[in-house]
Amino acid sequence: MNTPSLKHLLTALPKAELHVHLEGSIEPSTVVELAARHGVSLTVEKAAACYAPGDFLQFIEAFKWVTSLLRGPADYALIARRFAESLRRQNVLYAEVTVSIGIMFRRKQDPEANFSALREAASQVPGVRLAWIFDAVRQWGANAAAEVAQIAAQLRSPDIVAFGVGGDELALPARELRHVYEYAASQGLHRLIHAGEIGGPESVRDAVEILGAERIGHGIGVMRDERTMDFLAARGIPLEVCLTSNLRTGALARQLGRDSAGYQQHPLASFFRRGLPVTLSSDDPAMFETTLSTEYLQAHRMGLTPVELVHIAEASFQHAFLPIQEKNALLKAFHSGRAALGLV
Numbered sequence: 001m002n003t004p005s006l007k008h009l010l011t012a013l014p015k016a017e018l019h020v021h022l023e024g025s026i027e028p029s030t031v032v033e034l035a036a037r038h039g040v041s042l043t044v045e046k047a048a049a050c051y052a053p054g055d056f057l058q059f060i061e062a063f064k065w066v067t068s069l070l071r072g073p074a075d076y077a078l079i080a081r082r083f084a085e086s087l088r089r090q091n092v093l094y095a096e097v098t099v100s101i102g103i104m105f106r107r108k109q110d111p112e113a114n115f116s117a118l119r120e121a122a123s124q125v126p127g128v129r130l131a132w133i134f135d136a137v138r139q140w141g142a143n144a145a146a147e148v149a150q151i152a153a154q155l156r157s158p159d160i161v162a163f164g165v166g167g168d169e170l171a172l173p174a175r176e177l178r179h180v181y182e183y184a185a186s187q188g189l190h191r192l193i194h195a196g197e198i199g200g201p202e203s204v205r206d207a208v209e210i211l212g213a214e215r216i217g218h219g220i221g222v223m224r225d226e227r228t229m230d231f232l233a234a235r236g237i238p239l240e241v242c243l244t245s246n247l248r249t250g251a252l253a254r255q256l257g258r259d260s261a262g263y264q265q266h267p268l269a270s271f272f273r274r275g276l277p278v279t280l281s282s283d284d285p286a287m288f289e290t291t292l293s294t295e296y297l298q299a300h301r302m303g304l305t306p307v308e309l310v311h312i313a314e315a316s317f318q319h320a321f322l323p324i325q326e327k328n329a330l331l332k333a334f335h336s337g338r339a340a341l342g343l344v
Helices: 006-012 028-037 044-049 056-067 073-089 101-106 111-123 142-155 174-186 201-209 220-224 226-235 243-248 251-256 268-274 292-301 306-318 324-340
Strands: 015-021 092-099 129-137 160-166 190-195 215-218 239-241 278-280
Touching: 006 292, 006 306, 015 215, 015 239, 015 278, 015 292, 015 306, 028 044, 028 073, 073 092, 073 111, 073 129, 092 160, 092 324, 101 111, 101 129, 101 142, 111 129, 111 142, 129 142, 142 160, 142 174, 160 174, 174 190, 174 201, 190 201, 201 215, 201 220, 201 226, 220 226, 220 239, 220 251, 226 268, 239 268, 243 251, 243 292, 268 278, 268 306, 278 292, 278 306, 292 306, 306 324
Parallel strands: 015 092, 092 129, 129 160, 160 190, 190 215, 215 239, 239 278
Antiparallel strands: none
16 A cells, blocks of 8 residues: 655645635636636736746736736636635635735726625635635725725625735835724724735734734744744734745845745744744745645745644634634544544
């Protein structure tokens, strides 16, 4: 009898993903399909070339280009269904998926119609549950962010679990967003934000102390300050770690003050062993040519043991924005699945 490879085990391990962008999940073949819908001639090779590694600003430009091909509900339904199918193949039981509502508003689209279509399409894929995080773009200002928070509250969907802000974290001080986050909290929305991706530890501390963020997207900048790491550990604020993303955007190299960086320089293992709550995600999987299962395999290659990876996988369920009964049901399925694989 053949012994399953670690790659197989990590793919089969039940997982949750808490930091992944719907628009960043669009595979080059789907980009070509979207382009054809709108009269744009494009090859898979050209689409893939637009995803080539670069710096953070190059990534932002690629993201803007891809989202320019999302022009209505049918397009969002297509990418949501394809993404849900990808998650099912990796045995992802649950994902909280960020969707860029701020971009929909900027492009004069109807967020309610788009959301209804993508939600319905994703729900048709069995074996994986998707919840949604409505995301604003930081560099577009507080008024635009408030618009996103308001539509999230108005739709009152049980599948909209949080409000977040992405984009360039250096473009707007956290204090400018305080009233938006206070409104989101008053409407029962969970709150998170990208911080400490290219910004320093002070960006993460501001996110927690000023905005009341309950999770931090990326957060690798805290590697530069032990007090901030201890602060997060004491408060139980998890970091949504995205290994390949941090390399592909140049964020890790920037934090290290180097021209380049590799997986072995990533602080994930030191964060985990220090007691910081961490989860593992893929961020923009198609754009960064990765998957959640690949991220787990990379973490193992960095020195994390299978037992440590199981603990990180469990943390992804524990830190989900779900009612306790639903969270416990997913944790039960997780423990049953990892036991069947012989992973303690």
